[in-house]
Amino acid sequence: MSAGFFKPNVSRSVFGNVMVFLFLLVFGVFFAFPIVYAIITAFKPMNEILIFPPRIFVRNPTLSNFIELSQMADSFWVPLTRYIFNSVLISAAGTLGHLLLSSMAAYPMSRHAFPGHKWIKKVVVMSLLFTASVTYLPQYVVMSQLHLIDTYGALILPALQSSLGLYLMMNFMGTLPEEMLEAARIDGAREARIYWSIVMPNVKPAWLTLIIFSFQGLWNNTGGSFIYSEELKVLPAVMAQITAGGIARAGVSSAAALIMMVPPILIFLLSQKSVIQTMSTSGLK
Amino acid sequence: MKKTVAQSKPPRTALGGGAKRHGLLYRMGRYKESYLLIAPFMLLFLLLTVIPVLASIGLSFTSFNMLSMPRFVGFQNYERMLLDDSIFFTVLKNTLVFAFLTGPLSYILSFVFAWLINETGRYLRTFLTLVFYLPVLSGNVYFIWAFLFSSDSYGVINGVLMSMGVLQEPVEWLINQNTILAVLIVVQLWMSLGTGFLTFVAGFQGMDKSLFEAGAIDGIRNRWQELFYITVPSMAPQLMFSAVMQIGASFGVSAVIQYLAGFPTTQYSADTIVTYIMDVGTTRFEMGYATTLAVFLFALMMVTNTIITRLIGRFSTD
Numbered sequence: 001m002s003a004g005f006f007k008p009n010v011s012r013s014v015f016g017n018v019m020v021f022l023f024l025l026v027f028g029v030f031f032a033f034p035i036v037y038a039i040i041t042a043f044k045p046m047n048e049i050l051i052f053p054p055r056i057f058v059r060n061p062t063l064s065n066f067i068e069l070s071q072m073a074d075s076f077w078v079p080l081t082r083y084i085f086n087s088v089l090i091s092a093a094g095t096l097g098h099l100l101l102s103s104m105a106a107y108p109m110s111r112h113a114f115p116g117h118k119w120i121k122k123v124v125v126m127s128l129l130f131t132a133s134v135t136y137l138p139q140y141v142v143m144s145q146l147h148l149i150d151t152y153g154a155l156i157l158p159a160l161q162s163s164l165g166l167y168l169m170m171n172f173m174g175t176l177p178e179e180m181l182e183a184a185r186i187d188g189a190r191e192a193r194i195y196w197s198i199v200m201p202n203v204k205p206a207w208l209t210l211i212i213f214s215f216q217g218l219w220n221n222t223g224g225s226f227i228y229s230e231e232l233k234v235l236p237a238v239m240a241q242i243t244a245g246g247i248a249r250a251g252v253s254s255a256a257a258l259i260m261m262v263p264p265i266l267i268f269l270l271s272q273k274s275v276i277q278t279m280s281t282s283g284l285k
Numbered sequence: 286m287k288k289t290v291a292q293s294k295p296p297r298t299a300l301g302g303g304a305k306r307h308g309l310l311y312r313m314g315r316y317k318e319s320y321l322l323i324a325p326f327m328l329l330f331l332l333l334t335v336i337p338v339l340a341s342i343g344l345s346f347t348s349f350n351m352l353s354m355p356r357f358v359g360f361q362n363y364e365r366m367l368l369d370d371s372i373f374f375t376v377l378k379n380t381l382v383f384a385f386l387t388g389p390l391s392y393i394l395s396f397v398f399a400w401l402i403n404e405t406g407r408y409l410r411t412f413l414t415l416v417f418y419l420p421v422l423s424g425n426v427y428f429i430w431a432f433l434f435s436s437d438s439y440g441v442i443n444g445v446l447m448s449m450g451v452l453q454e455p456v457e458w459l460i461n462q463n464t465i466l467a468v469l470i471v472v473q474l475w476m477s478l479g480t481g482f483l484t485f486v487a488g489f490q491g492m493d494k495s496l497f498e499a500g501a502i503d504g505i506r507n508r509w510q511e512l513f514y515i516t517v518p519s520m521a522p523q524l525m526f527s528a529v530m531q532i533g534a535s536f537g538v539s540a541v542i543q544y545l546a547g548f549p550t551t552q553y554s555a556d557t558i559v560t561y562i563m564d565v566g567t568t569r570f571e572m573g574y575a576t577t578l579a580v581f582l583f584a585l586m587m588v589t590n591t592i593i594t595r596l597i598g599r600f601s602t603d
Contacts, residue, residue: 138337220424283522
């Protein structure tokens with residue numbers, strides 16, 4: 001194997017490297033195939049979708065699915081721009097709010113010895129288990145009592161209090177040198193000031209990680225039973241309606257999916273180095 | 286400075302001395318600013334995570350349809366769940382199959398992929414991380430599996446198998462009760478390399494290189510020995526965190542099932558407790574019974590979590 005592909009190392013056999021390469025190739029193809037297939041399907045004309053035996057690759061690529069998608073968008077009750085507005089608003093407000101609230105909480109949680117911090121940390125760690133789908137129903141009950149169902153808040157507020165974000169931020173802030181904070185304290189800075197001007201500028205990798213995790217969750221959230229008014233629905237809900245049309249809509253659905261997956265992929269690519277840096281502090285003791 | 290995997294405890298500031306001899310209220314007053322900073326997050330967290338979980342315990346002893354006040358019914362819901370509801374045992378079985386098949390498999394795959402990816406060079410590593418994480422990142426793209434497993438001969442899987450002569454006629458993958466669970470497990474595995482996977486990728490990259498050099502001097506000869514004698518013991522915190530995330534994900538499988546197999550699935554053949562809770566709660570509005578199921582699920586997850594983290598704790602070096 002060429003040196004560019006593998007790390008040169010004495011404890012690595014060539015045979016082993018070949019096996020590693022083959023293993024990754026096989027599984028890589030399995031993981032990439034459905035998405036590559038969706039991308040190809042987005043450019044397939046209808047007569048290549050309804051064909052037997054099915055072909056994987058496209059012979060006459062076309063943009064007709066994207067055109068049909070925009071025509072469908074014109075026939076919606078609510079203009080497509082409204083769904084886009086909803087999705088962008090919810091994703092942006094939820095992501096920024098989550099970043100702000102969880103970093104504000106993470107600073108004292110990781111650095112201050114206030115009474116109760118150990119106890120709160122235990123609850124936060126335990127809540128990592130309770131993913132959104134597990135707490136879905138009890139959350140629905142509480143939100144409906146608060147009259148939040150069918151408002152933007154029903155999608156934004158749960159994202160703000162994601163304990164995964166708080167946990168990752170706490171661990172990352174825990175690695176900052178204490179001398180840095182102490183120096184600011186000696187200069188007379190208050191804790192809120194230290195948080196904003198000292199801690200925040202130094203945890204940018206963690207910001208980016210929270211942004212991608214939060215954005216990806218919000219951007220792909222269909223709203224479920226939390227939103228039922230058409231004018232408050234988001235893009236994934238529209239996409240679910242399109243894909244429900246079955247195989248005749250395979251091309252249009254794929255075109256929609258292709259457009260939808262671009263933002264999270266771009267954000268991940270831009271932040272992936274920071275994500276890895278943050279996740280290296282994610283260990284649980 | 287390169288951070289090592291095993292982190293030391295962060296130093297904590299005892300604002301205003303924090304001497305133990307002062308009363309609790311005095312000490313809390315010293316940390317006014319800390320409490321103010323955590324307040325916004327914690328209020329929402331209390332409202333939308335802690336209270337929902339605790340309220341389910343209360344509501345599980347009531348009959349509640351969201352319109353009238355909850356009415357106390359004692360253990361009736363629990364009796365119904367354990368004695369009268371055959372669907373409960375179907376969905377419980379499915380939940381356990383999902384959790385105990387996809388959970389450990391996905392955990393092991395996450396670890397193995399992260400390990401092997403780490404054996405490659407920088408650019409290939411970045412690319413492969415993206416490839417394996419893509420199903421999670423691209424969210425709703427799992428709909429494509431509905432076309433791959435489409436029940437007619439236009440479906441890619443049916444089409445390929447038929448043109449190869451393996452199948453004579455198309456299989457209704459997502460309707461047939463014998464195949465539906467298997468297909469869902471494959472799809473679930475496909476989109477399960479999430480947070481835990483990234484943790485492992487980061488864990489491998491953050492390993493202290495000097496440990497490997499020392500290992501080579503001490504006679505570590507191949508990548509297997511390196512993995513078992515050096516890497517795994519020092520990755521205990523990552524193994525632990527990843528396990529927690531994995532348990533949360535494996536017991537929470539829902540969107541994939543609802544989309545690919547229907548809601549509810551044919552005779553609940555592929556429903557899990559989570560999707561059954563949604564069915565009982567959000568379509569039938571039997572909130573008392575739905576929260577009883579939720580309480581059962583919480584208990585099941587916490588017991589699993591305790592067992593798994595104890596097991597991993599045993600392998601831990603510190």
